[in-house]
Amino acid sequence: MASPARQADRTTPRPPTPEPPPLYAPRARVYPRAIAGKWRQIKWATLVVLLGLYYVVPWLRWDRGPGAPSQAILIDLDHRRGWFFDVVIWPQEIYFVTGFLILGAFGLFFASSLFGRVWCGFTCPQTVWTDLFMWVERLIEGDRNERMRLDRQPMSAGKAVRKTLKHTAWLVIAAATGGAWVFYYVDAPTTLVKIFRGEASMEVYAFVGLFTATTYVLAGWAREQVCTYMCPWPRFQAAMLDEQSLIVTYQKWRGEPRGKHKAGDSWAGRGDCIDCNLCVAVCPTGIDIRDGQQIECIGCGLCIDACTQTMEKVERPTGLIRWDTLAAQQAKEARSAPVAWRPVRARTLLYAALLGIVAIVMLVAFALRTDTELTVQRDRNPNFVRLSNGDVRNSYAVKVLNKRRAPRHVHLEIDGLPSAQLGFVGADVEGSGATATLTVQPDAVGTFRVFVTVPSSAAPSGAKPITFTVRDEAGGRASHDAVFVGPGR
Amino acid sequence: MPTKIEKDTLSGQNTTGHEWDGVKELNTPLPTWWVYTFYATIVFAVVYCALYPSVPWLTGHTQGLLGYSSRADLRQELSAQAKERAGFVDRIRAASLADIRKDPELFNFAMAGGRSAFQTNCMQCHGAGGGGSTGFPNLVDDDWIWGGSIDQIYATIEHGIRNTDDKSRQSMMPRFGVDGLLTGAQVAAVTDYVLSLSGKAKATPEGAKIYEEQCVACHKAGGKGDQELGAPNLADGIWLYGGSRDAIYRSIFYARNGSMPAWSGRLDEATMKMLAVYVHALGGDR
Numbered sequence: 001m002a003s004p005a006r007q008a009d010r011t012t013p014r015p016p017t018p019e020p021p022p023l024y025a026p027r028a029r030v031y032p033r034a035i036a037g038k039w040r041q042i043k044w045a046t047l048v049v050l051l052g053l054y055y056v057v058p059w060l061r062w063d064r065g066p067g068a069p070s071q072a073i074l075i076d077l078d079h080r081r082g083w084f085f086d087v088v089i090w091p092q093e094i095y096f097v098t099g100f101l102i103l104g105a106f107g108l109f110f111a112s113s114l115f116g117r118v119w120c121g122f123t124c125p126q127t128v129w130t131d132l133f134m135w136v137e138r139l140i141e142g143d144r145n146e147r148m149r150l151d152r153q154p155m156s157a158g159k160a161v162r163k164t165l166k167h168t169a170w171l172v173i174a175a176a177t178g179g180a181w182v183f184y185y186v187d188a189p190t191t192l193v194k195i196f197r198g199e200a201s202m203e204v205y206a207f208v209g210l211f212t213a214t215t216y217v218l219a220g221w222a223r224e225q226v227c228t229y230m231c232p233w234p235r236f237q238a239a240m241l242d243e244q245s246l247i248v249t250y251q252k253w254r255g256e257p258r259g260k261h262k263a264g265d266s267w268a269g270r271g272d273c274i275d276c277n278l279c280v281a282v283c284p285t286g287i288d289i290r291d292g293q294q295i296e297c298i299g300c301g302l303c304i305d306a307c308t309q310t311m312e313k314v315e316r317p318t319g320l321i322r323w324d325t326l327a328a329q330q331a332k333e334a335r336s337a338p339v340a341w342r343p344v345r346a347r348t349l350l351y352a353a354l355l356g357i358v359a360i361v362m363l364v365a366f367a368l369r370t371d372t373e374l375t376v377q378r379d380r381n382p383n384f385v386r387l388s389n390g391d392v393r394n395s396y397a398v399k400v401l402n403k404r405r406a407p408r409h410v411h412l413e414i415d416g417l418p419s420a421q422l423g424f425v426g427a428d429v430e431g432s433g434a435t436a437t438l439t440v441q442p443d444a445v446g447t448f449r450v451f452v453t454v455p456s457s458a459a460p461s462g463a464k465p466i467t468f469t470v471r472d473e474a475g476g477r478a479s480h481d482a483v484f485v486g487p488g489r
Numbered sequence: 490m491p492t493k494i495e496k497d498t499l500s501g502q503n504t505t506g507h508e509w510d511g512v513k514e515l516n517t518p519l520p521t522w523w524v525y526t527f528y529a530t531i532v533f534a535v536v537y538c539a540l541y542p543s544v545p546w547l548t549g550h551t552q553g554l555l556g557y558s559s560r561a562d563l564r565q566e567l568s569a570q571a572k573e574r575a576g577f578v579d580r581i582r583a584a585s586l587a588d589i590r591k592d593p594e595l596f597n598f599a600m601a602g603g604r605s606a607f608q609t610n611c612m613q614c615h616g617a618g619g620g621g622s623t624g625f626p627n628l629v630d631d632d633w634i635w636g637g638s639i640d641q642i643y644a645t646i647e648h649g650i651r652n653t654d655d656k657s658r659q660s661m662m663p664r665f666g667v668d669g670l671l672t673g674a675q676v677a678a679v680t681d682y683v684l685s686l687s688g689k690a691k692a693t694p695e696g697a698k699i700y701e702e703q704c705v706a707c708h709k710a711g712g713k714g715d716q717e718l719g720a721p722n723l724a725d726g727i728w729l730y731g732g733s734r735d736a737i738y739r740s741i742f743y744a745r746n747g748s749m750p751a752w753s754g755r756l757d758e759a760t761m762k763m764l765a766v767y768v769h770a771l772g773g774d775r
Contacts, residue, residue, distance in 0.1 A: 019498055020498065020499050022499075022501065023499065023500065024501075031608050184531055235537060280565070379618055379629075380618070381616060381617050381618030381620055382619075382627070382629060385620070385627065385629045385630045386630065386726055386727065387630055387631045387632070387726075387727075388630070388631055388632045388722065388725035388726060388727050389725065389726070390726045393629075393630075395629065406507030425770040426593075426596075427590070427592065427593035427595075427596035427597065429589065447597075
């Protein structure tokens, strides 16, 4: 309960407080305008190449003979093999994938330190698919002004038809995207037929559905919000950029003071920017590049195309908005000596060196990759067994990996236990003892039970390190360390 | 309490109109997406309750319109798996043990199936790796009481040892001490003789004489044993009930007649065959 004194207190007028800014900003819809120009050309070319690769690669065929998939690039999760033309990756070689991810990361750092947000503006899947979706949108609903008008109109038959058409086209592209994704993991031609017949696996439908949904939502609806709010890359990308990285800049010193300009008016005493707003209209993230560097800018260069068009129209030098470095812009603004772009500097050298080191490590690892591998697992229950004549025996599960696509015949020997006798159990074993031939099926793991027996007098006390080695006539060789355990004394 | 609903300039929301000591409370509604998700879960729950077993009664539960049951699912999965394996299982059933041993494909299948059956049925006594323990034979060594050929192992698995099965392996060592066949001193003497077979003690002429009279029929001359009778080899380094003087004395005085169940009534033929192949391979294939 409030006291009477406080009741009275509340009635006293409070000093007026200034209205605080709202905590929530609704999304301002972006209606990017079509623009033609050099950078738009480059973006289209990048889009065609990247989407072409993405959609077409699963359909490339590669003859590997019977019993192997004929898809050039296939990540076969069911059979645990990665097929890349003539290279076959087994699960234990997954570090090659890690290597490629590291290469990708350093490549990204390198490109960013040189050219700024070139990944975001040209090659990021979000940018590429958003560009494609915007192109479809433009075809169906028209350019910026028409789309804005259409969205303001009340719903009508014509509007409904256009909207339905647009979303259908988007969904078809999105479904093709999801479809192409699963084709990297299953045989493309047979799965395509199965998908339409309803015979594909639940996983296939689930992943097609997932990637259809994400493509449709991210490229159709979310667009620049992905870059501004969702994506972590722009947040830490700033660490790769410095004042020598190429970014999209507005040359304030030349453009300001801006203002409308009529043909024939003098350019004296004013900037070159005629405030035509074209750079704002074409921006896919809806910002004004003339406000300087902004987190929303993805560096796509479309405002450069827009400004070039305008400058040509008013017959002023182009390049009012241009790729430039922060350092050069600051020098121009201060009217001091021009600063040239320095692509070679400590940061880029470091990234290039790291890139080179990882690439060399991967190449060496790839060159030293063998097509024979050996693993040895000792039976520990029982640790050892005493035979009726007193001999001591250890059993091992020996696995021989044959990565070749032909059967292999290997011989097994052990080092470190001179008096040891070898014994084998396995249907693929011919002969016995040290001369036994073990047959390993093509592209498979051969499992053998191997007995190592030593006379009681030669049995080690406790564990003794030994080495298993397999060899074949063709020079294939692999070793594995193990121990032989004898009774403790 | 005065009730005056105001609009808050900062958040754009109304207040509840309540005020305590100058503190006002915002009436911020739940986010729309949250509310609709909540409604959707309610609808989901109702539909789920109708379709699936859900409400418990005193003696059972509602069955649900779909007739779903996890037990039926399991049965279906098991039968699907059995169908998948049927080809191999039929081939195992049709093939002789020797043929299974020779065919790499069947051998690998039998080894995997045998290992799994061993872990379920045999490891309780014989140990997970077949190492055995006192009274339960080690299957990894080269010493076999009832024979270590693949067919002998199969017969032992099928009918067991000293049980009520008609074809069970049977033999009975007399309780020499308990039943008064030998005195304690005589048992001690024959114990020394048995130890002397593997060079661990000095035999007395009395011990040798008792062995000739009482033991040689089953354990044979020199203690070589007889696998037909399940009479263990007494001359080697392997002792089922321990090789100390005391343990051997007890074995003679009280007798040891271990038993193993017949598996023919519990396991199907294919499983027993796979077990025989697996156990045979454990000890190294002789």
